[in-house]
Amino acid sequence: MDAISYQRAADIGAALQAASQPGTMFIGGGTNLLDLMKGGVMRPMKLVDITHIDALNGITALPDGGLRVGALVRNSDCANHAWVRERYPLLSQALLAGASAQLRNMATVGGNLMQRTRCAYFYDTGFPQCNKRTPGSGCAAIDGHNRMHAILGASRQCIATNPSDMSVALAALDAVVRVSGPNGERTIAFAEFHRLPGERPDLDTTLQAGELITSVDLPPPLFAGHSKYLKVRDRASYAFALVSVAAALQMDGTTVKSARIALGGVAHKPWRADATERALVGKPLDRATLATAAALAVQGAQPQRENAFKVALAQRAIVRAVQQAGGVA
Structure with a gap:
């Protein structure tokens, strides 16, 4: 693993200021990012630890009857929260279907949204052909092992799939992602948060440089019974x-x-x-x-x-x- 610098942010403002430096990434649970760093797939120059920012934690009720889930809420805590289980059982089921109990105890809601693809060619730097890792190098999966890969919305540049279970439920529930960044706060409809590969498969989301996920908002519950x-x-x-x-x-x-x-x-x-x-x-x-x-x-x-x-x-x-x-x- 390359040498990196580390900073613990006390609040959102400090995290955003630290992220203004090139090569900086946020780290929460780290269940995906650390794997990618150890494999040499991602090489950040600096990590900003956001795990001590209280404003990013907790599940709160919204005035319209929906819920706001902080970006640092652990997957296991979200899945087992009484309000989530009663009002949004679809989300609870999806979270409990993901990974393992140990990973769910570390992984965060915001980190889950930011998971990179689990394509074996993306993870293995021994394969130079991966447009997601090295734009313009090609896609080894197209002529390789592609049993797990996409059948919809793919391109000649990339046929990888999104690995998140939680995100599938959030897409069905019409969730909204709230972010803060250099240009202030904004909301992103969940349908617009993740990207199709097109000509830029290296871009997984529509987040702008330096933006930090702060929460996910769930609309009023309509489907708890079915x-x-x-x-x-x-x-x-x-x-x-x-x-x-x-x-x-x-x-x-x-x-x-x-x-x-x-x-x-x-x-x-x-x-x-x-x-x-x-x-x-x-x-x-x-x-x-x-x-x-x-x-x-x-x-x-x-x-x-x-x-x-x-x-x-x-x-x-x-x-x-x-x-x-x-x-x-």
């Missing part, structure tokens, strides 16, 4: 999703009043299945409706040599998740 996070993976724990589905419904008897569907494991960002949502609204959760709605989610899919199975798997996972959310399975 939600399900379904994660399909190779083993029962400590494994990334082949496909995951966050399904949240409002039901009027047996008819869907409104729907939110997001997918993980299929794209460079949590993939919101808008067409599927529209196809469910006003319909009963019968077999024909579910099959039609699920097929819309993978329209335009471009699978790779080893991951064509994800197209069918995603549809089956959507059907199952929606059935469970709607209470018909």
Whole structure:
């Protein structure tokens, strides 16, 4: 690991001032960043420790009935918080599906949003071809092992997937990310926070230089009674999703009043299945409706040599998740 400098910030202002120096990164739980540093994938010159900033911690109620989750709230604390479990069970389920208990006890909400892709070629500096690590070098995954890679929204520059379970639930819940930076505070709709690779796969998010995530805001709860996070993976724990589905419904008897569907494991960002949502609204959760709605989610899919199975798997996972959310399975 390269020599680095370290500074502990006492407040948000001090953290932002320290981050104005080139080559500086914030560190919270460090569960992803330290791995990347040890592997030589990321080489910050300075780390700013934000773990002692009280303003970034805690879960508070918002006037509209929503919740504000501080960026430093640990994944395990968020998943097990009474308000989250009662009002946003989808988020709790997604958090508990991620990583291991030990990692959830260290990982933070803000850090979870900032996870880099788990593409093996990105992590292994022995492979020089990785546009995410070295822009313009190529993408080794396209002609390599790509079973875990994207089927939606990819480009010739990168076919990696976003690894976060939490983010899939937040996409379905229409969360908002609050940030502070050199130009003040701003909010980012969750759908706009993560990027598709396009020509710049090295840019994972729409954060600007020196910006710090301060919290995630959840809108008033609408789906507490009918939600399900379904994660399909190779083993029962400590494994990334082949496909995951966050399904949240409002039901009027047996008819869907409104729907939110997001997918993980299929794209460079949590993939919101808008067409599927529209196809469910006003319909009963019968077999024909579910099959039609699920097929819309993978329209335009471009699978790779080893991951064509994800197209069918995603549809089956959507059907199952929606059935469970709607209470018909």
